[in-house]
Amino acid sequence: MEYRELGRTGLNVSRFCFGSLTIGPLQAGLPLKQGADLIRLAVAEYGINFIDTAELYRTYPYIGQALEGIGRDVTVAAKSYASTGQEMEASLGLALK
Numbered sequence: 018m019e020y021r022e023l024g025r026t027g028l029n030v031s032r033f034c035f036g037s038l039t040i041g042p043l044q045a046g047l048p049l050k051q052g053a054d055l056i057r058l059a060v061a062e063y064g065i066n067f068i069d070t071a072e073l074y075r076t077y078p079y080i081g082q083a084l085e086g087i088g089r090d091v092t093v094a095a096k097s098y099a100s101t102g103q104e105m106e107a108s109l110g111l112a113l114k
């Protein structure tokens with residue numbers, strides 16, 4: 018797997034980003050275990066360490082389960098459609114949970 022610096026963050030992420038939208042309820046609707054296993058495979062076996070998600074995708078449970086005990090750094094880019102500071106704080110709390 019090739020890695021690149023993400024902007025000027027100092028984070029080295031895989032050139033391939035795992036887009037989580039497709040596994041969740043808005044598209045494939047995979048069962049939680051199956052979707053989490055797919056993410057875990059991408060991370061553990063293929064070296065992907067960059068995951069894209071959004072609160073809207075409803076894939077946080079998949080990602081959380083997949084990364085539990087993974088033992089390596091993974092960068093998760095989470096998007097929010099919050100329009101106020103209070104909404105953003107709640108959205109951030111949900112993503113971190």
